[in-house]
Amino acid sequence: MHDFVYHNPTQIIFGRHALDQTGERTRSVACKALLVSGRESLKNLGVYQAVHHSLRQAGIEVTEHAGVQPNPILGHVRQGVALAQKNRVEVIVALGGGSVIDSAKAIAAGALAAHDVWGFFKGKKSIKNALPIIALPTVAGSGSETNNGMVLTNETTRQKIGIGNRYLFPKIAILDPTVTFSVPPAATAFGAVDGFSHLLEFYLSREETFAPLQDHYSTGLMQTLMAACETALANPRDYQSRAELMWASALALNGISAAGLGRVGFPFHLIEHSLSALHDIPHGAGLAAILPGAMGFAARKNPARLALFAAQVFGVTEATPQLLAQEGIRLFREWLKKIAAPTSLGDLGLSQKDIPTLAANTKAQARLWRLNEYPPEIIEAILWECL
């Protein structure tokens, strides 16, 4: 076990109609809020109005900042920072998916900075403080509601950068599975794949062929995500499975899965960020298209580790490591098909001719993310495997 510091101070309020507590919980923090949200869809569903109403009922002065887009952009965050500063906002309330919560984090840090918010992402400035954040996730997957990370795209320079800082933990996260009843099948599936990938990338970053504590933790959550996703797709209003998707996604990226593993990275997320930057693809769909190929690549490097994955996640054990590794990947691919997710770049309509551009973009990202353990030839080899 590597040395680590674990500290996740986010308070989690979890349950049926927990969002009704938004106003009261927010008031326990501050009285002037910036309400950050995504595009119009939520307004149609009444959740936005309900949250707005709850805030106003509690006497919170609300400034609205809607319109965050799926891959959140710097320009919109800058507008939010200006709005927060102009209105002397004291707390950021984020209602939406990972993009909205990440934008809220950037605004929370940017609002207290004397310089442009992008300075944090370029690594030129460090975050010294941030406004408190109340996270209200409306879709399960990113885990941003209970962690200290954020990813933002500079639409001018076409750079997509992720950073983490202890001031970015939401002060409170209100997880209300009932708001995810209306999440469409594709978004439900892609959210589960996103959570699965967060766990899998750490899992496969290791060499061990025995199963330490973190492996048990992660594979248990993988099993939960798989089973709950299938149930939620079959019955979108099934509370138990929606609750399991929401809580498992949060636990998948709240710091525990990585604690003690030493340096871990997100190689598949790295590739996917290029994929969704170059092609208009949902994040979870991009991950699904990459994972089987990337696992095949990992299996050739360390079949025993993939064999362990097959044993821990699917309970298959009686074969050689090579065969087990292949069986684990086959079963995972079957699950992706069952939830109607793509399983290759080909399924997304990409072909050989797209690889060079994708590889070049990914390599540039790898440099930005300082992921020196993923040299260009590895990235390109993985991409070929994903076709």
Added chain:
Amino acid sequence: MHDFVYHNPTQIIFGRHALDQTGERTRSVACKALLVSGRESLKNLGVYQAVHHSLRQAGIEVTEHAGVQPNPILGHVRQGVALAQKNRVEVIVALGGGSVIDSAKAIAAGALAAHDVWGFFKGKKSIKNALPIIALPTVAGSGSETNNGMVLTNETTRQKIGIGNRYLFPKIAILDPTVTFSVPPAATAFGAVDGFSHLLEFYLSREETFAPLQDHYSTGLMQTLMAACETALANPRDYQSRAELMWASALALNGISAAGLGRVGFPFHLIEHSLSALHDIPHGAGLAAILPGAMGFAARKNPARLALFAAQVFGVTEATPQLLAQEGIRLFREWLKKIAAPTSLGDLGLSQKDIPTLAANTKAQARLWRLNEYPPEIIEAILWECL
């Protein structure tokens, strides 16, 4: 999934020789410390001196309060409260096992109260504040270092009561597996049993025969505790297994295993508290003696749940629920024997004639703990099963 609030703000510093950071970490909190510790053993080992030195090096003014006994008593806590108040202590540093950390929590709350500390335990007063606590566990098992619970015995009234409060979370917990290299075999085994029991009691408190998220979480930790305990007994200086025991014990009782389960209790701990109150038995040994019998009782009530335990923890699946349940218990008993723990009250030298007194004491405890779901006849039936 039941509604829940999860909030565990303890910062965990984990790693080789992490205790060397004690002074510096404490100074980040306050400068006048009460150092609470157990009986003399630690002084001999140099750990006590090292921590004391680290505190003094960091400029911390240290008041010493040693001598906490295994089942910590009110009288010693009261002395600690008086000492903390007299010396205007600002932070409590707890170096020891669960008893020491629990005593430190009681002192931390009592030092800021205008009434006697026992008022909290009687439920007559509620904890409104507490001094910050730095927890330095020297043995893996209780999990007290990362949770908000404490158990204390009033040696005059012979009441042993446990309570929880959000102010009792240690501010910082420094987990240094190297200090547990010297934990004797029996204490190593009993600590693992304690952690296992924390997980098992919640696991068996449920009726479901499918495996939700919490089951995966708990059974993964059970597997870790079992394997790591065997390795640590075979090689006491094996860092990986000592680290897994320490981290797994913390994760077993930091709130996650119970989040979403609704009301859960500690029926086997309840019985064990009577056992160790009436007979001079280490807590983990008492648990080990009770668990197989208590599991047998649970298996008759709900064989399918025990069958799931057998499948999740031991990977055995191909039999009827009844047979699987028995097989799970048999394998667990085998493990207890392997780590040289008792497996029945008989192994502790108790016999039929001891049951009535034990049952009467447990019933009184159940009333104190307000565990109405464990009526006298159930407690007595479990005890007979444990012979």
